[in-house]
Amino acid sequence: MFNRLKRLPRKRIIPSLLLAVILVGAGLFIFFAYPQWFGVNVPAGDVPVQRVLVVAPHPDDETLGPGGMIARAVKQGTPVRVVVVTYGDGFAKAAQAFTGKRSLTAADYRRLGEARRLETIRAMETLGLPEKDVIFLGYPDGGTRRLWYNNWDCSHPYTGINGADRVPYASAWKPGAPYCGESVVAALTNIIAEYKPTDIYLPDPGDEHPDHWAVNAFVQYTLAEMNYRANLYTYLVHRSYWPEPLIAEPGKPLRPPKEMLGIGTKWREVPLSKEEIDLKSRAIHCYATQEKVMGPFLRAFIRSTELYGSFNVPVIPNRSEPPALSGREDFASLVRDARTDTSFYRLFYRLERLPDLSAVGMLRQDDRLWLVLQTEQPLSTRVAYRVDMRFFFPDGKVKRLDYEITGRQVQVQTPAPNNLDLPPAQVEGDAHRLLIAIPAGQLQGARAVLMDGETYLGKIMFDKTDYRLFDF
Numbered sequence: 001m002f003n004r005l006k007r008l009p010r011k012r013i014i015p016s017l018l019l020a021v022i023l024v025g026a027g028l029f030i031f032f033a034y035p036q037w038f039g040v041n042v043p044a045g046d047v048p049v050q051r052v053l054v055v056a057p058h059p060d061d062e063t064l065g066p067g068g069m070i071a072r073a074v075k076q077g078t079p080v081r082v083v084v085v086t087y088g089d090g091f092a093k094a095a096q097a098f099t100g101k102r103s104l105t106a107a108d109y110r111r112l113g114e115a116r117r118l119e120t121i122r123a124m125e126t127l128g129l130p131e132k133d134v135i136f137l138g139y140p141d142g143g144t145r146r147l148w149y150n151n152w153d154c155s156h157p158y159t160g161i162n163g164a165d166r167v168p169y170a171s172a173w174k175p176g177a178p179y180c181g182e183s184v185v186a187a188l189t190n191i192i193a194e195y196k197p198t199d200i201y202l203p204d205p206g207d208e209h210p211d212h213w214a215v216n217a218f219v220q221y222t223l224a225e226m227n228y229r230a231n232l233y234t235y236l237v238h239r240s241y242w243p244e245p246l247i248a249e250p251g252k253p254l255r256p257p258k259e260m261l262g263i264g265t266k267w268r269e270v271p272l273s274k275e276e277i278d279l280k281s282r283a284i285h286c287y288a289t290q291e292k293v294m295g296p297f298l299r300a301f302i303r304s305t306e307l308y309g310s311f312n313v314p315v316i317p318n319r320s321e322p323p324a325l326s327g328r329e330d331f332a333s334l335v336r337d338a339r340t341d342t343s344f345y346r347l348f349y350r351l352e353r354l355p356d357l358s359a360v361g362m363l364r365q366d367d368r369l370w371l372v373l374q375t376e377q378p379l380s381t382r383v384a385y386r387v388d389m390r391f392f393f394p395d396g397k398v399k400r401l402d403y404e405i406t407g408r409q410v411q412v413q414t415p416a417p418n419n420l421d422l423p424p425a426q427v428e429g430d431a432h433r434l435l436i437a438i439p440a441g442q443l444q445g446a447r448a449v450l451m452d453g454e455t456y457l458g459k460i461m462f463d464k465t466d467y468r469l470f471d472f
Helices: 002-007 010-033 067-076 092-099 106-126 144-149 181-195 210-226 274-284 288-299 343-352
Strands: 052-056 080-086 134-139 199-203 231-235 266-271 305-310 332-334 357-365 368-375 384-392 398-406 409-413 426-429 433-439 448-457 460-464 468-471
Touching: 052 067, 052 181, 052 210, 067 080, 067 274, 067 305, 080 106, 080 181, 080 210, 092 106, 092 288, 106 134, 106 274, 106 288, 134 181, 144 181, 144 210, 181 210, 199 210, 210 231, 210 384, 210 448, 274 288, 357 448, 368 384, 398 433
Parallel strands: 052 080, 052 199, 080 134, 199 231
Antiparallel strands: 231 305, 266 305, 332 357, 357 368, 368 433, 384 398, 384 448, 398 409, 426 433, 448 460, 448 468
């Protein structure tokens, strides 16, 4: 080979080498910049189904994620109930296609919501599930994150793009329920207490759609507040450049993006029978309003398998000494790659790498709780780091603590009545790690905490850890 290269004219060798370098470089850039394009093998297996509850953010998610499982459970005679949190009435592009209008009114969005509800009913009947086992809550499409963060208190409800600040649909589970976080938890609590599911299917906390990760957080919150134990299986719908390709491939498995590994989720592929694949395909075609605007995306979920994640609940370690700035520490950590809403910001993130949050954790030490924040790149004063914590107590009370950190300054945020105004007792840090000592007095006796970390440049969220529950 070398001798043949030597015999080639120099003017042919140099362009060939340059082309090879460019191709290799482009391949490496794509691999590291967009790892979600490269699916990975995960263990195959089944998921147990005894008394199933599926929680979906929008009409169609219940089919895209666990549609095959629903068909299997119904055929086996397993009780199944589906809860759809919104009517999917906030999707402007779908509303324009549905109404044929460019300028939309609140009534147009509500018309879309009613149409999407009927689509879900037809899809579930296709899978064998009757209408009586499908519940629509009617909370605001595109606003679920707001209910989780800012509009928790029902005295300050959120107003959706549908023009309402409470559930406007007579067909909903509880018409008139206010658009607030407390109301969502109350609805989920009542449904879970009455139905008593053993297996709950919910959106993955790593889903990039805010409604999806917020619904996951609401379900985790509700279960923790109730101290209710069930098997949880997460399904992924929205992740940049996933699934690929955007065509139906009933002979190929659905695999997680590479970047979704190593963050505490155990993925498994559940093989579907030919009948289950066919039923799921037919159910997907029931969502006419969505096929008009995102048909290839919907059909990309017609695969030979369904993908489910699960995770253990770690215990926050108790140490006699405070954590050290240097070296590895035994704290319960969360690791997440960047998530953004557009490819422009994702490219900007890849170039800047400032907002990359590598871990958020906590450990207990005497009368303090140490919050640990780690970053890939040195901590920057340009970046706001936020940590949201919900503490659960044996008497059913929940206390909330929100911190925003810029530089070494920690500000307590109080967006809800149950927020604690609890400034840190101590703040230490180096280039990549920040340690925040929280006085444990008001938190004594807490049995669990649900927490996440986020980074912002201005008002743009660049990175976010999954919400995870930790036991004390």
